[in-house]
Amino acid sequence: MTAKSVLVTGGAGYIGTHTMVELLASGYDVVCLDNFSNSSPEAIKRVEKIAGKRVTTVIGDVRDREVMSRVFKRPIDGVIHFAALKAVGESVARPVDYYGNNVGGTLALLDAMHERKVQRVVFSSSATVYGIPDKLPIAEDAAVRPVNPYGHTKAMVEQILRDWCDARAEHAAVSLRYFNPIGAHPSGAIGEDPHDVPNNLFPFITQVAVGKLDKLTVWGNDWPTLDGTGVRDYLHVMDLARGHVTALEYTFAHTGCATVNLGTGRATSVLQMIAAFEAASGKKIPYVIGPRRTGDIAACWANPSLAQQLLGWQAKQSIEQACADGWRWQQSNPNGYRS
Numbered sequence: 338m339t340a341k342s343v344l345v346t347g348g349a350g351y352i353g354t355h356t357m358v359e360l361l362a363s364g365y366d367v368v369c370l371d372n373f374s375n376s377s378p379e380a381i382k383r384v385e386k387i388a389g390k391r392v393t394t395v396i397g398d399v400r401d402r403e404v405m406s407r408v409f410k411r412p413i414d415g416v417i418h419f420a421a422l423k424a425v426g427e428s429v430a431r432p433v434d435y436y437g438n439n440v441g442g443t444l445a446l447l448d449a450m451h452e453r454k455v456q457r458v459v460f461s462s463s464a465t466v467y468g469i470p471d472k473l474p475i476a477e478d479a480a481v482r483p484v485n486p487y488g489h490t491k492a493m494v495e496q497i498l499r500d501w502c503d504a505r506a507e508h509a510a511v512s513l514r515y516f517n518p519i520g521a522h523p524s525g526a527i528g529e530d531p532h533d534v535p536n537n538l539f540p541f542i543t544q545v546a547v548g549k550l551d552k553l554t555v556w557g558n559d560w561p562t563l564d565g566t567g568v569r570d571y572l573h574v575m576d577l578a579r580g581h582v583t584a585l586e587y588t589f590a591h592t593g594c595a596t597v598n599l600g601t602g603r604a605t606s607v608l609q610m611i612a613a614f615e616a617a618s619g620k621k622i623p624y625v626i627g628p629r630r631t632g633d634i635a636a637c638w639a640n641p642s643l644a645q646q647l648l649g650w651q652a653k654q655s656i657e658q659a660c661a662d663g664w665r666w667q668q669s670n671p672n673g674y675r676s
């Protein structure tokens with residue numbers, strides 16, 4: 338039997354690289370399409386080295402119809418769609434770029450898939466679609482009320498995929514609402530490589546630990562949480578990567594549209610995360626308390642039971658493991674893929 342072939346858009350990015358490793362390990366052929374706007378070709382070389390297999394790489398933009406029709410000349414059985422802009426603050430300043438890339442890019446992808454009768458897609462959504470949750474943990478039937486343009490792009494694409502599935506009985510889509518991915522592949526060869534000062538807590542901590550940044554600012558210690566700092570659901574990126582393979586397999590066995598949280602169901606505060614990282618790395622993380630950031634929320638964690646029921650997926654790795662793996666990546670690559 339020939340291996341199934343998967344197109345991974347945005348495959349050179351943080352979550353894409355880890356997912357490509359898992360896809361190759363599961364026996365899929367992988368075609369990666371990336372414009373390298375937030376990543377580098379070196380990331381794909383590392384994936385190939387870890388997997389001991391080749392990735393077919395196409396450099397280009399999902400919005401470029403000529404590139405897309407070239408990509409789909411080869412047989413593609415399913416698509417995992419990561420390509421997007423992802424910085425919440427930037428999305429407030431540059432909404433048109435975000436709608437154009439994230440929503441426009443998905444429409445161009447679905448058009449190209451239609452031409453070649455490719456009927457399965459797994460989409461990177463985000464817990465950001467929930468906005469400020471009414472209750473915790475958050476299940477998939479909670480209200481979708483994004484509070485920034487980035488979150489709106491994710492909610493819009495989810496809606497587009499529901500309509501796309503309603504239009505044809507053969508269509509299958511899974512929107513995965515990720516909580517907070519952290520950590521790296523255990524080899525330390527691939528990991529998160531932010532080009533600017535990191536927006537997210539975990540890469541900020543690892544950059545402080547490696548001496549690239551002086552100290553961490555904790556945004557608020559007066560939130561209504563166990564220790565006053567923000568609480569999130571941190572998920573090992575390898576668990577998340579495995580979740581994509583499971584979701585893709587689901588689209589091979591089912592039609593219609595599913596929307597599923599990928600999280601651990603565990604709540605961790607900023608101070609708890611700092612302590613876990615210090616224990617895993619043996620490094621002290623100096624921090625100061627700053628004001629709350631506008632747009633931040635007190636707490637957000639998943640009810641992950643639908644993922645278990647529908648996909649048979651469950652997060653397996655601990656925060657401690659994620660800290661150890663993320664630290665290994667940062668230590669061996671202090672300047673990311675430019676190291």
Ligand SMILES: NC(=O)c1ccc[n+]([C@@H]2O[C@H](COP(=O)([O-])OP(=O)(O)OC[C@H]3O[C@@H](n4cnc5c(N)ncnc54)[C@H](O)[C@@H]3O)[C@@H](O)[C@H]2O)c1
Nearest residue numbers: 347350351352371372373374375376398399420421461463
């Ligand atoms: N990292 C997170 O915390 C998080 C949380 C929830 C959802 N997501 C979503 O998961 C997906 C992947 O996130 P990530 O953290 O790996 O981000 P990333 O920026 O590391 O990866 C995105 C990749 O897409 C590429 N890309 C962007 N626009 C493109 C375009 N128009 N054409 C081709 N390639 C393009 C970038 O070069 C990059 O390699 C994104 O859709 C993001 O919104 C991420």
